[in-house]
Amino acid sequence: MSDEDLRWSVVAEAERIRHDGSLPPGFEDELRGIFEELSQDPSALEAELRRAAAPAAGPAPSLSRRALSKAGRASRRAAAAGRRRVGPRVRAIERRSIEMASRAGEAAVTETQVATDVARRLTAGTLVERALRRALAGVGQDPAAVAVRPLRLQADGRLADTGIDRFLEEQLGSPGGPVLHLESGDGLLVERLRAEGLDARGADPRHRQGRERRGALEALAETPRESLGGLVLSGVTDRVTPSSARALAQLAATRLAPGARLVLFSANPVPLRQSDPVASDLSPGRPLHPVTWCHLLARLGLEEIVVRESAEGSAYAVAARRAGEGP
Amino acid sequence: MTPPARIDQVLASIVERDAVSHHTREAQRVLRSLGYVSEIYSVTMGPEMAGRVHPLDELPRLGEGRQWVLYQGSIGSPAADAFAAHPGPKLLDYHNITPVGLVERWMPSLGEEVRLGREQLASLAPEVVLGLGDSAYNVRELDEWGYRHTLVSMLMVDYTNFDVPADPRAREELAARRASGGSDWLFVGQLIPHKAHHDVVMAFAAYLRAYDPSARLHLVGRESCPAYALGVRKLVERLGISSSVDFAGSITAPELAALYESCDVYVCCSDHEGFCAPLLEAMHHGLPVVAYAAAAVPETVAEAGVILDSKEPAVVAAAAHRVIEDADLRQALVDRGHKRAGEFTLERARAEFVAGIERAKELLGGS
Numbered sequence: 297m298s299d300e301d302l303r304w305s306v307v308a309e310a311e312r313i314r315h316d317g318s319l320p321p322g323f324e325d326e327l328r329g330i331f332e333e334l335s336q337d338p339s340a341l342e343a344e345l346r347r348a349a350a351p352a353a354g355p356a357p358s359l360s361r362r363a364l365s366k367a368g369r370a371s372r373r374a375a376a377a378g379r380r381r382v383g384p385r386v387r388a389i390e391r392r393s394i395e396m397a398s399r400a401g402e403a404a405v406t407e408t409q410v411a412t413d414v415a416r417r418l419t420a421g422t423l424v425e426r427a428l429r430r431a432l433a434g435v436g437q438d439p440a441a442v443a444v445r446p447l448r449l450q451a452d453g454r455l456a457d458t459g460i461d462r463f464l465e466e467q468l469g470s471p472g473g474p475v476l477h478l479e480s481g482d483g484l485l486v487e488r489l490r491a492e493g494l495d496a497r498g499a500d501p502r503h504r505q506g507r508e509r510r511g512a513l514e515a516l517a518e519t520p521r522e523s524l525g526g527l528v529l530s531g532v533t534d535r536v537t538p539s540s541a542r543a544l545a546q547l548a549a550t551r552l553a554p555g556a557r558l559v560l561f562s563a564n565p566v567p568l569r570q571s572d573p574v575a576s577d578l579s580p581g582r583p584l585h586p587v588t589w590c591h592l593l594a595r596l597g598l599e600e601i602v603v604r605e606s607a608e609g610s611a612y613a614v615a616a617r618r619a620g621e622g623p
Numbered sequence: 624m625t626p627p628a629r630i631d632q633v634l635a636s637i638v639e640r641d642a643v644s645h646h647t648r649e650a651q652r653v654l655r656s657l658g659y660v661s662e663i664y665s666v667t668m669g670p671e672m673a674g675r676v677h678p679l680d681e682l683p684r685l686g687e688g689r690q691w692v693l694y695q696g697s698i699g700s701p702a703a704d705a706f707a708a709h710p711g712p713k714l715l716d717y718h719n720i721t722p723v724g725l726v727e728r729w730m731p732s733l734g735e736e737v738r739l740g741r742e743q744l745a746s747l748a749p750e751v752v753l754g755l756g757d758s759a760y761n762v763r764e765l766d767e768w769g770y771r772h773t774l775v776s777m778l779m780v781d782y783t784n785f786d787v788p789a790d791p792r793a794r795e796e797l798a799a800r801r802a803s804g805g806s807d808w809l810f811v812g813q814l815i816p817h818k819a820h821h822d823v824v825m826a827f828a829a830y831l832r833a834y835d836p837s838a839r840l841h842l843v844g845r846e847s848c849p850a851y852a853l854g855v856r857k858l859v860e861r862l863g864i865s866s867s868v869d870f871a872g873s874i875t876a877p878e879l880a881a882l883y884e885s886c887d888v889y890v891c892c893s894d895h896e897g898f899c900a901p902l903l904e905a906m907h908h909g910l911p912v913v914a915y916a917a918a919a920v921p922e923t924v925a926e927a928g929v930i931l932d933s934k935e936p937a938v939v940a941a942a943a944h945r946v947i948e949d950a951d952l953r954q955a956l957v958d959r960g961h962k963r964a965g966e967f968t969l970e971r972a973r974a975e976f977v978a979g980i981e982r983a984k985e986l987l988g989g990s
Contacts, residue, residue, distance in 0.1 A: 297952075302952070303930075305945070306929070309944070310938040313829075313834075318832070318833035319937060323829065324829065327825040327829070327936055328825070330858060331821045331858050335729075335851075338728060338851070341851075342849070344853065345850065345853055609680075
């Protein structure tokens with residue numbers, strides 16, 4: 297039988313099952329109708345996914361989410377029935393326990409880093425701190441040894457790099473809550489955001505003295521959870537070690553309200569661009585590679601992660617959005 | 624013009640497990656074996672590529688004649704801009720870009736990237752000395768964009784990699800299921816809209832109803848478009864066939880080999896494929912193919928599968944039924960599939976690539 301004959305016989309067979317009762321009348325139209333209905337609004341499906349991914353502390357699950365969850369459980373049970381009884385269950389338990397351990401580990405690291413930050417404040421200017429700095433500087437591991445590169449701002453609060461400035465505007469959009477700029481320097485960016493109608497405020501722990509002088513992690517830890525409509529990080533991002541970066545990202549993720557956005561800026565020294573992310577970030581005391589920030593933020597469940605490099609390549613911005621819908 | 628001292632490649636992204644990345648690295652090996660200095664420059668790269676690939680902004684500009692640049696085009700990228708701005712003679716290796724209309728509604732950001740990619744490639748036509756395409760279908764697209772000289776040059780992927788031993792546990796699990804009756808359908812591809820998993824599901828639903836209520840459908844591939852994947856899952860739920868459909872996700876090569884060995888038919892309803900390696904993989908494993916005649920699919924399958932002009936559920940179901948039940952047809956397809964898959968050797972692909980380089984030399988008056 298030629299290929300053409302085969303195709304014709306298949307079409308004839310399709311006609312047969314359509315008309316001899318093998319398929320109910322209108323069955324194919326019904327199938328197509330269901331998918332057309334489901335695919336009419338992809339953004340509704342995305343919103344459903346975001347709701348499903350939102351942390352437990354979010355709003356109570358809606359009926360449809362419960363129904364989805366129930367259907368998901370039923371589906372998983374049915375799929376598992378034909379497989380080995382023990383294997384998949386054991387793997388699922390292992391996966392869950394690894395995730396739980398990882399989350400517990402993250403929390404512990406964050407607490408440790410905040411405590412270190414507090415200790416740093418309490419020992420600021422003391423002999424202990426000076427001794428520590430000398431010791432660490434000797435092995436090239438003092439994060440503070442890196443010159444802070446504040447955001448290059450114009451007098452009107454706009455970033456010197458117009459591409460990055462536009463990126464900041466696009467990412468912050470119209471936040472549904474207050475915007476915090478951490479390490480806000482002289483506050484030019486905050487003033488500009490206020491002039492644009494945002495509820496913006498700045499915090500720069502470095503500018504305070506004595507007991508008022510707080511570390512960036514400490515300041516962020518004191519910000520109520522899920523209270524921010526937007527968060528801008530600069531300065532501190534140039535000095536963090538990989539472990540405190542993880543804590544910083546963790547705190548940032550939990551301080552953002554659902555749907556709120558984080559934008560962080562950092563210097564992009566030439567040595568980073570010439571090497572791969574892992575090698576770069578194993579060299580302590582330098583700004584992190586943007587790929588590392590992306591991994592950190594993605595692991596914390598932030599989404600829509602975007603990196604933008606300044607025109608001259610000396611700085612970069614990373615933006616991310618917390619899952620869920622804004623207020 | 625004398626032959627260049629070096630032929631460098633630029634591309635958007637390079638990682639370990641990706642066909643275009645494999646092809647690019649193989650191209651580098653071939654170019655070096657021909658005596659050229661050849662480096663790869665990429666916008667982004669996986670950490671595993673460190674030391675083997677350079678950042679795009681390090682691409683040297685040695686001036687016309689001393690350096691050619693070969694762009695591996697598969698998506699919109701700043702790499703195309705760097706390629707366009709380079710002063711050296713330009714070659715393009717085109718791996719196809721999905722049409723915007725097939726992805727935009729579901730993935731607006733990807734829609735932008737593919738739109739940009741198509742615009743970039745169309746605008747490059749006057750600049751490029753020779754355009755290579757993985758398939759005649761891809762070459763036709765280059766011709767439509769106005770590329771003056773084009774040539775088919777297969778993807779340089781070592782398909783003997785298909786010969787991994789099947790995972791014994793997965794094979795055992797599948798055999799246990801099959802013992803209770805029912806046939807198995809397989810489709811392999813990321814859950815993205817243009818792969819049309821929903822059409823496979825609808826055809827499978829018709830097959831369950833008309834022929835075999837105990838059948839199973841295995842969908843292998845990561846959920847690259849979560850909204851679309853959710854839509855397909857909901858379709859399965861609404862049709863009440865969740866217990867018959869296995870969303871296997873991304874699985875290991877031995878697990879996939881077990882599926883190829885155990886299933887009865889490979890069903891592809893994709894709306895767009897620039898080549899479609901899984902079709903080849905199915906044929907290599909002796910799994911008969913039923914596929915919708917979209918883009919490069921008929922060219923890849925040739926006479927070795929059942930190619931359909933329609934993907935109406937009843938038609939696809941009837942074709943799958945025929946392949947599963949007609950032993951003579953099945954054996955003929957298995958034999959033709961083995962033969963067809965055997966035609967795509969790495970040696971042949973290398974020879975085609977070398978022929979492309981020779982052709983470029985001729986066009987530039989270097990031989």
